[in-house]
Amino acid sequence: VALRDAGIRETGGQLFGEQLAPSHFVVNEVTVQARPGTPAHFDVDVAAAMRDAARYFDRTGHDYLRFNYLGEWHSHPRYQVLPSNKDMRTMLELVSDADFKGNFAILMIARRDVRSLRLAAWVYGRGGTVQPVALEVDE
Numbered sequence: 001v002a003l004r005d006a007g008i009r010e011t012g013g014q015l016f017g018e019q020l021a022p023s024h025f026v027v028n029e030v031t032v033q034a035r036p037g038t039p040a041h042f043d044v045d046v047a048a049a050m051r052d053a054a055r056y057f058d059r060t061g062h063d064y065l066r067f068n069y070l071g072e073w074h075s076h077p078r079y080q081v082l083p084s085n086k087d088m089r090t091m092l093e094l095v096s097d098a099d100f101k102g103n104f105a106i107l108m109i110a111r112r113d114v115r116s117l118r119l120a121a122w123v124y125g126r127g128g129t130v131q132p133v134a135l136e137v138d139e
Ligand SMILES: [Zn+2]
Pocket: 074, 075, 076, 083, 084, 087, 109
């Protein structure tokens, strides 16, 4: 729904989810930032992101070991579902930030075509590692 509403502008938000096992997560909340991006890029509205995170933690009882922030997502309406150089830089900066509490963050990129929704995701580790994520999509 968010991708359709955003049209050709990039849209995005945050991913929150539950840890089922080491390296196995279910995304159970995808936020959509109210302020959209431009056709070529998307900037996170930090204040809105913090409000969304607080709401998610309230809803899940502040059980951070089980329910936590997983990462970011945005759409690439005009580009391939691959991180841009700027996306790479942004994510590596995020996970290396001294204030960042996790060990990793996921970046998911979405692109809606006429008939299909394409999704791809990568996990960025604190040490600067990048690995593709295997995604399973539930209808
Ligand atoms: Zn991007």
